[in-house]
Amino acid sequence: MGKWIIIVSKPELMKEVFHRLDAFQKPEPKEKKITKAELKFLGLNNILHQIKETHLRHRRVLNPAFSRGWPPELFGNLAIELFEVMDKESEKSPTLEIHRFTKSYALDVLGLAAFGYNFRGIREIRKTGSELEKAYHTVVYGMSDRKYVLLPILEEIPGFRRPELFNQIDYLNGVMLDIIKERKKILKFKKVNNDSDNNYDDDDYDGPRDLLYYMLKAEETQDDLKSRLTTEELLNNMKIFLMGGHETTAVSLAAAIYFLGMNQECQEKAREEAMKIMGDEKKNIIPNSEQIKELKYIDMVIKETLRIHPPVPVAAGYRRAQKDTILGDEYAIKKGTILLPHIYASHYLEELWEESYKFNPERFANEKDTANKFFTFGGGSRICIGMNFSLAEQRVFLAMLVRKYSWKVTEPSIHKDKLEVKPILLDVTVPRNLEIDFERRY
Numbered sequence: 249m250g251k252w253i254i255i256v257s258k259p260e261l262m263k264e265v266f267h268r269l270d271a272f273q274k275p276e277p278k279e280k281k282i283t284k285a286e287l288k289f290l291g292l293n294n295i296l297h298q299i300k301e302t303h304l305r306h307r308r309v310l311n312p313a314f315s316r317g318w319p320p321e322l323f324g325n326l327a328i329e330l331f332e333v334m335d336k337e338s339e340k341s342p343t344l345e346i347h348r349f350t351k352s353y354a355l356d357v358l359g360l361a362a363f364g365y366n367f368r369g370i371r372e373i374r375k376t377g378s379e380l381e382k383a384y385h386t387v388v389y390g391m392s393d394r395k396y397v398l399l400p401i402l403e404e405i406p407g408f409r410r411p412e413l414f415n416q417i418d419y420l421n422g423v424m425l426d427i428i429k430e431r432k433k434i435l436k437f438k439k440v441n442n443d444s445d446n447n448y449d450d451d452d453y454d455g456p457r458d459l460l461y462y463m464l465k466a467e468e469t470q471d472d473l474k475s476r477l478t479t480e481e482l483l484n485n486m487k488i489f490l491m492g493g494h495e496t497t498a499v500s501l502a503a504a505i506y507f508l509g510m511n512q513e514c515q516e517k518a519r520e521e522a523m524k525i526m527g528d529e530k531k532n533i534i535p536n537s538e539q540i541k542e543l544k545y546i547d548m549v550i551k552e553t554l555r556i557h558p559p560v561p562v563a564a565g566y567r568r569a570q571k572d573t574i575l576g577d578e579y580a581i582k583k584g585t586i587l588l589p590h591i592y593a594s595h596y597l598e599e600l601w602e603e604s605y606k607f608n609p610e611r612f613a614n615e616k617d618t619a620n621k622f623f624t625f626g627g628g629s630r631i632c633i634g635m636n637f638s639l640a641e642q643r644v645f646l647a648m649l650v651r652k653y654s655w656k657v658t659e660p661s662i663h664k665d666k667l668e669v670k671p672i673l674l675d676v677t678v679p680r681n682l683e684i685d686f687e688r689r690y
Contacts, residue, residue, distance in 0.1 A: 253566070253586045254579075257593035259600065259621040261576050265567055265589050266628030272567040272587060274299050274630075283396045284403040285410070286673070289387060289417045294484035295633070296492070296564060296674075306485065307633065309477050313462040314633050317537065318361065323644035324534030326356050329370050331532065331652055337373070338686055343658050346684045347502040349373065354498035355381070355490075357641055362459040362489050363427055380423060383416040388491060390416075392672035424486055428460070428479070435464055459489060489634065495676045496559040497638045502679050504553040504646055506667055507607045509657040509684055514549065514609060519650040521545045530690035532648065540643050546650075548609035550642045554624040556607060557667055560675050561592035563626050591623045652690065658683035 256262050265272045276299065277292035292298075295306040330353045337344060352369030359367040369381050390413040395402060402408040463482050477485065508515040525542045526533045535543070569585040581587070596604045600621050601611065612618055625632035632638075662668050662680065669677040 251586060253588055254581070255588050255590050255593065256575075257590045257597060258576075259594060259623070261579070262563075262589045262594060262623060263620070263627055264575060265587055266563075266626065266630070268573075269300075269629065271570055271573045271581075273570055274565040275568055281400065283391060283400045285387075285396070285413055285417060286391045288414065289391065289420070290487055290491075291480065291484045293478070293481045294488045296488050303630070306477065306481070307629070309463060310459070310485070310633060313457075313459040314637060316457075318637060318640050320534050320536060320540060320640075320644050322361060323357060323641045324532075324648060326353060326360075326370065327645050327648045328532045328534075329356075331648075333370055333373050334653075334686065335688065338688070342685045342687065343683050344686055345681060346505050347498065347679045347682050350501040350505070351494070351498040352381075353645070354494040354501065354641070355384070357497075358490055358494040360456075360458075361637065362493070363486065364431070364456040364458050364460065365427055380420075383419050384490075386413065386416045387420055388495070388673055394671075420487075421483070424483055428464070428483065428486075431460055431464060435461070460486065492674055492676075493634050493638070495672070495674070495678070497641055499557075499559040499676060499678050500550070500554060500638070500642060501645060502682055503557040503559075503667060504549060504642070505649070505655065505684060506657060506663060506679065506682060507553055507556070508549065508650075509655050510663075511607050512656065514607065515650065515654065518546050518549055518646070519654070522647045522651050526647065526651065528651075532652065535644060535647050540640070540647075543643055543647055545609065546643060546646050547639075548612040550639065550646065551612045551618070551622065551624075552607060552609040555595045555601070555612075555618075555622060556605075557669075557677075558591045558595065558624040559677060561590070561677060562675060563589035563591060563623075564630075564674070589623070589626075591626075594621065594623055653686045653688060655684050655686045658685050 256265055274297075277297045280292060280297060282290075282292075290296075295303065295310065298306060330349060334344060334349060352373050355367050355369040359365045367381055367384070372381055390410060396410075403410070463477055463485065508518065521543060522535075525539050526535050567587045567589070569581045569583050569587065571583050573581050573583075575581050575587075595601065598604050625635040657663060661683065663682060667682075668680045670680055671677050
């Protein structure tokens with residue numbers, strides 16, 4: 249809109265933009281140009297849009313939920329449930345539109361891990377979907393409609409208004425609030441002294457210590473406003489994690505399946521590793537925490553997938569220069585200039601990634617070689633808070649998948665030369681009709 253934007257792709261400059269908060273900040277929430285639907289569903293009072301001290305308060309409350317380990321059974325039991333549905337579907341045809349399956353799987357995982365709530369997306373794959381899942385997808389894809397993203401004024405014009413979308417937003421908001429209210433009934437906490445060495449898990453609650461648990465605990469036990477979230481913030485964060493957390497992981501899993509389907513030697517190598525570590529019995533096995541640490545090649549597959557296809561190709565939200573400054577040693581940046589850290593462009597720089605368009609998991613064999621140029625999860629104080637959760641979910645799922653199935657990309661395919669995608673809300677890029685031919689191994 250008549251303003252210059254500086255695209256940043258050199259890793260050393262991207263790191264500087266991410267870390268120099270005095271010089272480069274996300275825009276104020278009030279500057280955000282979002283649709284009426286997105287404002288009603290996600291709001292602006294959330295961890296994604298807030299900046300400075302308010303953002304730090306959100307991170308402070310949420311960090312305990314994401315800094316712990318996650319039981320492999322959380323991911324593995326739902327993977328087994330998904331395999332059962334895939335087997336039934338493959339009785340009709342071996343060809344599956346895989347993103348539909350990874351999307352339902354990731355939604356159920358996130359629901360249980362974050363809120364102790366099963367959306368039953370997997371169970372409903374073969375049907376038209378549960379009312380809740382249908383409402384969720386109506387909202388997500390309705391808010392992703394590019395006409396309204398580019399021209400929010402359309403919501404005010406008769407004939408372009410979307411009453412059904414807003415009804416579904418009200419329905420989802422009601423469901424989320426009910427979850428919060430029900431959990432509050434069974435959570436009884438004691439006030440804590442902020443000056444004491446308090447054990448954050450020291451209470452009588454024997455239910456799941458999920459994301460909602462930690463958010464409610466902060467709300468109930470902390471008198472210090474710097475350690476609490478309001479009910480509005482809590483609700484908005486629930487929806488941010490539900491959407492951002494499950495969509496990005498669903499895309500990552502679908503993309504990994506695509507790249508392994510296009511590179512059979514990589515798929516076989518991943519399978520050999522999984523069978524060596526988890527055993528070759530003809531049955532579903534969930535890897536334990538120690539076995540997950542040994543899945544080195546599968547971990548490389550995941551990271552190479554995230555390099556070559558970052559689910560969010562540009563950093564979440566542009567940065568605005570807070571003052572006249574120098575970026576690196578040579579770029580003069582005027583106050584007010586917009587900078588956009590471009591993750592996709594950075595991951596394809598030939599001087600940093602040899603044969604950058606080639607799928608080559610071995611490039612991640614030595615973590616030191618990639619640590620300072622791999623930006624799928626962003627960087628600095630705003631690095632993705634759910635990074636470790638997503639990686640753990642992907643390791644368990646892919647290790648179990650390669651033992652259970654072999655697969656290849658269905659021919660002919662629109663993805664023959666590259667993974668074709670479309671953008672949805674939060675700039676996530678999802679595969680277009682990604683069909684895969686699966687063959688059961690047991």
